[in-house]
Amino acid sequence: MKNLKPSFEVIEPSFGSSFTYTGYEQNANIKSHVWHYHPEVELVFVNGGSGKRQIGSHLSYYTDGDLILVGSHLPHCGFTDDTTGNRNETVIQMKPDFLGTTFMDLPETKSIQALFERARGGIAFGADTRYLVGERMEALAGQHPFERLMGFISILHDLEQADDYKVLNAEGFAIETHVQDNDRINMVFNYVKDNFREAIPLEDVAEIASMTVPSFCRYFKKMTRKTFVHFVNEYRVVHACKLLAEQPMSISEVCYESGFNNFSHFNKSFKEITGKSASQYRHELKAHIV
Numbered sequence: 001m002k003n004l005k006p007s008f009e010v011i012e013p014s015f016g017s018s019f020t021y022t023g024y025e026q027n028a029n030i031k032s033h034v035w036h037y038h039p040e041v042e043l044v045f046v047n048g049g050s051g052k053r054q055i056g057s058h059l060s061y062y063t064d065g066d067l068i069l070v071g072s073h074l075p076h077c078g079f080t081d082d083t084t085g086n087r088n089e090t091v092i093q094m095k096p097d098f099l100g101t102t103f104m105d106l107p108e109t110k111s112i113q114a115l116f117e118r119a120r121g122g123i124a125f126g127a128d129t130r131y132l133v134g135e136r137m138e139a140l141a142g143q144h145p146f147e148r149l150m151g152f153i154s155i156l157h158d159l160e161q162a163d164d165y166k167v168l169n170a171e172g173f174a175i176e177t178h179v180q181d182n183d184r185i186n187m188v189f190n191y192v193k194d195n196f197r198e199a200i201p202l203e204d205v206a207e208i209a210s211m212t213v214p215s216f217c218r219y220f221k222k223m224t225r226k227t228f229v230h231f232v233n234e235y236r237v238v239h240a241c242k243l244l245a246e247q248p249m250s251i252s253e254v255c256y257e258s259g260f261n262n263f264s265h266f267n268k269s270f271k272e273i274t275g276k277s278a279s280q281y282r283h284e285l286k287a288h289i290v
Helices: 110-121 127-142 145-161 183-195 202-208 213-224 228-246 251-257 263-274 278-289
Strands: 020-025 041-047 051-055 058-062 066-070 088-094 123-125 165-167
Touching (some): 051 066, 228 251, 228 278, 251 263
16 A cells, blocks of 8 residues: 655755745646645745645635645645646745744734744635735745845735635644644545545545544544545545536536536535535636636
């Protein structure tokens, strides 16, 4: 069996800098299938395009680019692949105390510490903040180290002040705290990611986790605030959203390509998770693009 645990990513700061700044052209940072974590807080701007978010137990689909802040040790997949269609991607990674603990306790910078605390659940920012902050993130590439640091601190301050954001995982979400102690849930996430198009019997997943079915169900609900069945349906619906946006497929084809083997169950799950029918979702997406 392939390794289903999230990989630990070692990150070194950019030369002459206290944080790591990397710019990628188009889809050069292909990590959408890599489930990984690191102690650094990660700010990602995807310029244009559409794709999946998998951060902790949260699953969703973004369109027209994305701006995400991922907290320390919070497992996640990458956000671009060869089908995303993004123009470029900017990734900034920093230790939670990269400015020093004393500096972070100053009245003027306590807001940044609060932002990092909020990011423990993962944050997705709205279009207004994405537009303003994304351009400034890209502009950091041509700046000298001191100017870049000052510009980045300003960006973090503005992110803390933004009101168009959504925390992606429920308060108290546990995986980010001791990743090494939660190999079970990480293995399960990877198994779903690799097998969501097929039937996933609870017995098989419980066996992977070395638990009985009842014990696994209780464990999964405690860890993610979701039932396992809901999590799998959510993953399939997010994939369906991606297909509806990107492929000229019929809705029935999308249903079966997303792992649902019953069209009425697909319709019910899609509406329950997105708040609209699949046909309405596709219609609204096309109207937005036009």
